[in-house]
Amino acid sequence: MDGEIKKCGVVAIVGRPSVGKSTFLNSVCDQKVSIVSEIPQTTRNSIRGIYNDERGQLIFIDTPGYHLSEKKFNSKLGTIARQALQDADAILYMVDSTRKMGKEEDAICEMLQPFAEKTILALNKIDREDSHAGMSSIFISGSLKGLSSSQIVRISAKEKTDMASVLEKLFSIVPCGDILYPEDCYTDQAPDFRIAEIIREQAIIRVREEIPHSLYVEIADMEWEKPGKILWVRAFLTVEAESQKPILIGKGASVIKEIRIESMKALRKIFDYRVHLDLKVKVNKKWRSRDKLLDRLIY
Ligand SMILES: Nc1nc2c(ncn2[C@@H]2O[C@H](COP(=O)(O)OP(=O)(O)OP(=O)(O)O)[C@@H](O)[C@H]2O)c(=O)[nH]1
Ligand SMILES: [Mg+2]
Incomplete structure (x- = not known):
């Protein structure tokens, strides 16, 4: 609304490959911003998708799925994700609630630890019968210290379930400020x-x-x-x-x-x-x- 102070911030979306980061970005922007497939490591670049409403602007950065590997290609993808964490005002940590939690999830939690306060955990794919969001939540809470229950949301990025809660929590974290992109803009990709x-x-x-x-x-x-x-x-x-x-x-x-x-x-x-x-x-x-x-x- 005119005259009201708006919020504006950069949100890095991080998580293992195939957890649904790009699906989330497309759902939130209501546009195909980032490509999606069943194949892990579909996303290779930091892709920006922009969300606008009366509260302000969230600039989401979809990052390549983080996974443990020695290979040059993978370590380059990991570096992109890590850089995005430093630069972001808020972090959306996505977890696939149908998958077993383990070493890789622990590695991400370790990476996120310094940023726990600005992190929102989204337990994704709750539309699936094999989702066990409760168990995933217990695992992550044990691994990422200082994460409170108010920072956790259960969503389906595909079915667009509870996207509003995620947005609300992110808007509560990001700072006040002028919007960076025109309001009708949903991506900055050439x-x-x-x-x-x-x-x-x-x-x-x-x-x-x-x-x-x-x-x-x-x-x-x-x-x-x-x-x-x-x-x-x-x-x-x-x-x-x-x-x-x-x-x-x-x-x-x-x-x-x-x-x-x-x-x-x-x-x-x-x-x-x-x-x-x-x-x-x-x-x-x-x-x-x-x-x-x-x-x-x-x-
Ligand atoms: N059932 C269900 N499937 C989902 C959901 N979100 C994503 N998927 C599926 O999960 C697969 C991976 O989705 P992506 O959005 O490409 O995952 P990503 O995290 O961006 O993967 P990378 O780019 O490889 O890191 C696709 O087949 C999606 O359709 C969801 O909420 N529910
Ligand atoms: Mg992706």
Whole structure:
């Protein structure tokens, strides 16, 4: 409301892979901001989604799922999540209440310990029959000292259950201040990044095993055709081995064709112009251990 002091703050969403961080972000923004799949480590970058209402603005940062690993690629993802904790006004710690709690959850709690006061714990997936939110809550409360019951919410990010409680608790933590983004803004991602992410989402749901992790998408060029409101985009889907190429292309190019068509449909819902895609598959061996490329792709 005019004249009233607004709240504005950055909220880092953290948690293990596949707990539903990106699903939460999309539900709260009511838009597809961050891609979602059953495959762990779908999110590779810090993706911003912005929530606005009369109370003010929450700038959510969706981070890559945190998991214990020595690999360069994973440690880079972990570094992104850790940096986000330092910088955030509040932290939304998401836990999959259907999964067993253990070593990885303990490691996250240890990482969060200095920030316990600004943390809200969301026990997600309570819509599922195998959810055991009570047990998860006991485990986390034992591991993350100083977390009070008022900081814990049980939600379903998918069904949008109790999202309002999460927002209320987060607004109570973040400071007062002027909003940072225009009120009608729900993300700060550039169109080329969003297009690459949608193509990656459509690709990873159609392939198996190592290929989703071996894949990255790069936009080669984009050309704007103003009269027809069409954006012409040429993109490369790059995998790590020659043997992965035919799988992604499919028999008679059936898989890549489907990726193209479904990506174009998904993009139609995001942009108010048509995005026309031309997709090619390439190989770049061992890209996940190359620092320069990682710096460009994961930030
Ligand atoms: N039943 C149910 N499924 C959910 C819920 N939230 C997320 N999922 C599913 O869990 C899977 C993982 O969701 P994501 O949102 O991609 O998880 P994430 O935490 O962002 O995963 P990473 O990006 O890999 O770290 C998807 O198949 C979602 O549909 C929920 O509240 N209920
Ligand atoms: Mg994600």
